[in-house]
Amino acid sequence: MTTHIVPVRTYVAVFVALLVLLAATVAVNFVSLGELNVLAAMVIAVCKMCLVMLFFMHVRYSGRLIWIYVCIGFYWLAILIALTLGDVLTRAWLRP
Amino acid sequence: MPEPRTIVAPQFDDAAQQQETSMLGMWVFLATEVMFFGGLFASYTMYRALYAQAFAAASHHLDIVLGTLNTAVLLTSSLTMALAVRSAQVGARRTTATLLVVTMLLGLAFLGIKGVEYYQKYVDHLVPGPSFSFSGANRHDAEMFFYLYFVMTGLHALHMIAGVGVMSVLTILTVRGRFTPAYYNPLEIGGLYWHFVDIVWIFLFPLLYLIGHHT
Numbered sequence: 001m002t003t004h005i006v007p008v009r010t011y012v013a014v015f016v017a018l019l020v021l022l023a024a025t026v027a028v029n030f031v032s033l034g035e036l037n038v039l040a041a042m043v044i045a046v047c048k049m050c051l052v053m054l055f056f057m058h059v060r061y062s063g064r065l066i067w068i069y070v071c072i073g074f075y076w077l078a079i080l081i082a083l084t085l086g087d088v089l090t091r092a093w094l095r096p
Numbered sequence: 097m098p099e100p101r102t103i104v105a106p107q108f109d110d111a112a113q114q115q116e117t118s119m120l121g122m123w124v125f126l127a128t129e130v131m132f133f134g135g136l137f138a139s140y141t142m143y144r145a146l147y148a149q150a151f152a153a154a155s156h157h158l159d160i161v162l163g164t165l166n167t168a169v170l171l172t173s174s175l176t177m178a179l180a181v182r183s184a185q186v187g188a189r190r191t192t193a194t195l196l197v198v199t200m201l202l203g204l205a206f207l208g209i210k211g212v213e214y215y216q217k218y219v220d221h222l223v224p225g226p227s228f229s230f231s232g233a234n235r236h237d238a239e240m241f242f243y244l245y246f247v248m249t250g251l252h253a254l255h256m257i258a259g260v261g262v263m264s265v266l267t268i269l270t271v272r273g274r275f276t277p278a279y280y281n282p283l284e285i286g287g288l289y290w291h292f293v294d295i296v297w298i299f300l301f302p303l304l305y306l307i308g309h310h311t
Contacts, residue, residue, distance in 0.1 A: 073127035
């Protein structure tokens with residue numbers, strides 16, 4: 001169960017990966033990719049989040065019940081953002 | 097070192113079930129926190145879509161060096177937090193206490209750097225309100241960016257302050273020998289909270305500091 005003890009070098013490796021991703025997200029910002037800039041920044045942020053959650057927050061070593069609750073948080077967030085934007089961003093369509 | 101003992105409340109079968117229950121409870125709380133910040137992230141997305149150019153112009157007034165430094169500070173504090181929980185698992189009490197203090201200091205360093213940035217915005221008249229001044233046609237659109245900047249980073253900073261408070265309580269409990277390899281649930285869920293606040297910043301940093309590309 002969660003009594004799994006993660007080796008120190010795994011934590012350090014995750015930390016180094018997080019710093020590399022931080023450097024990457026700043027570096028990408030200095031290259032003009034147009035709309036792809038924001039996509040790259042978000043993909044990198046999601047990768048960093050997954051590393052923190054899986055290793056630092058021990059989700060990788062947790063039971064299925066924890067996994068369900070972790071996913072539900074993001075499911076609600078997706079509903080919140082999708083329905084809000086579904087309203088706001090389509091209002092202009094109705095005004096010719 | 098005190099004898100390792102397991103404190104299992106009567107409603108639980110064993111220590112493992114008790115630990116999973118406390119972690120599950122923390123994740124439920126974190127799900128509500130996701131929604132708490134989610135409202136702000138949704139408004140941010142909406143206004144950024146509406147005022148894309150003003151947001152890019154306003155974002156360039158933020159200090160990207162301090163922002164990057166603060167991200168690195170927070171990521172380091174997450175590492176020390178994770179290592180603190182690990183040393184509690186192996187029963188190294190002194191190491192746990194030291195790492196908790198380091199985590200707390202890094203959190204305070206983050207707040208200090210944030211304070212320097214806030215002060216700079218105040219000097220530059222970039223705090224929304226009567227004294228707000230922004231050269232450019234979309235003054236009000238840029239002001240909306242700074243509203244969101246201050247509310248989102250301010251709410252995050254409040255969570256950091258609460259986190260530092262949690263860390264100090266955990267440090268005292270650790271020094272008093274309240275945690276053993278068989279019972280360290282408060283450290284585990286305190287760590288979950290700290291990492292969650294770190295994740296919020298992982299998203300705030302690119303969304304606020306890295307809009308439009310820098311040259």
